Amino acid sequence: MSGGRGGNRLLQLLPVVAVAALWEGLGAAGVIPENRLPSPLRVLAGLVELLSRGLPPGSGLLGHCAASLRRVFGGVGAALAVAIPLGLLVGRSARLRSLVHPFIELTRPIPPLAWVPLAILWFGIGDLSAVFIIFLGAFFPILLNTVSGVLAIERGLLEAAVLLGASRRDLFLKVLAPGATPAIMTGVRIAVGVGWMTLVAAEFTGVRSGYGLGYLIMTARDIQRADLIVAGMLVIGLIGFAMDALIRTLERRLLRWR
């Protein structure tokens, strides 16, 4: 069974390998100019260089990854901590819903990156600014999904708990939170994606610490190294892919009952 699934996964990789081979061939034949789009093997070599020497020299790839991940987890974590409780409350109360609705709908269309100047004004250039920008990007998907998750819970389930003596606290912990979990997980997946996208852009402008994948890519551009730019992009893609897979696994385990 697991062997079969592993085999399937390998089979899924086949088209990727084929495209890479084609790309390599076109590069070698001179169809794709190397200085504009480096070939896959050049990118791999760049990746090795980033791992061993680092960019700027001494700043290794793992350090860049760690810095970026720290910012994403900080921002998304803060968004989870605020948006889930708030979403449960707002989902539960129609009055609160009509109260916060205009605020949410006015703030939500503003792209997180439009907050960069204000973030720098408030928090200076640095980690806190990046975390704040990511927080803003991750906040709304989690909030809105939590609210719709609560609204989808059947009234009968809440009444059943009330009839068994449930307090407000019981209702939140034993009915609303678990009942909204499927929707919350959808929100988290979107939020991590948005957070990751926002991160790199935030690092283009708002980080001075010398670490971070966005910073790495900008540095590579400054020294005109397309291979290192693409290597950095590849790492971002791989980490995003891995995080999504992780959340999906978590989702499957949490939502076994569905």
Place this chain on the structure above:
Amino acid sequence: MDLRVEGIEKTFAGIASGERRTILGGVSFAAAAGSIVCLLGPSGCGKTTLLRIIAGLEAPDRGRVTVGERVVGGPLREIGYITQEPTLLPWRTVLHNVELGLEIAGIPREERRAAAMRHLELVELSGFDGYFPKQISGGMKQKVALARSLAVGPRVLLLDEPFAALDAQTRNSLQEVLLHVQACTGTTIVFVTHNVDEAVFLGDAVLCMTAHPARVGKSVAVDVPHPRDRTGPELNALRKELLAFLAEERQRARDATGSERRPA
């Protein structure tokens, strides 16, 4: 514990017309401790509203409900309530659903697990404790709902057409489970149904409801010992009497609405 329902009235405003409609027009009855009272009436006559008021989920405009010495003013743990659609929490296993009320009451883990297992056994569901609601049938879900309600030790159990959505075989077997449970626990039961067969098989008394507004129109005592023969002469005679009353009631309701519509 005995239950007394005295002069319950309830009026709702129609959503579109704004016209006020009296649903319950002074419903009174009593259920002696440990008895089964069946409320029999057509769909839409306000039986569910009545049960929700008894359960403390809604307030009556007039009248009151007392359980033992207590006046019902909100949900009480002494009163269990089972709806037509089982309201199990889908993310909890059968066992954890039955534990819900005990968990809320703060009973320690080991103790509540043992109590939940005991109640699952009582409703003949041993061995299904690890299943999720989506994995079991509708009849089994109702048994879990029953066990969940019983686990907190209610003195009065309200059932709102609990077996209406089930097939005849399953319904019969669940009726027997309910009688068995009642014999073991001595819980006072108010059972709402539109099914005459079900009412005479389960009830110590059958109260026929009139509609628009609902009142208790006729009360019939079922002095037939358990186990009852579903097709025996005693139950057949009662069935005949009740069906005749319900037909009369339908005719009366038709006449009443007919005269309302006739132009003056």
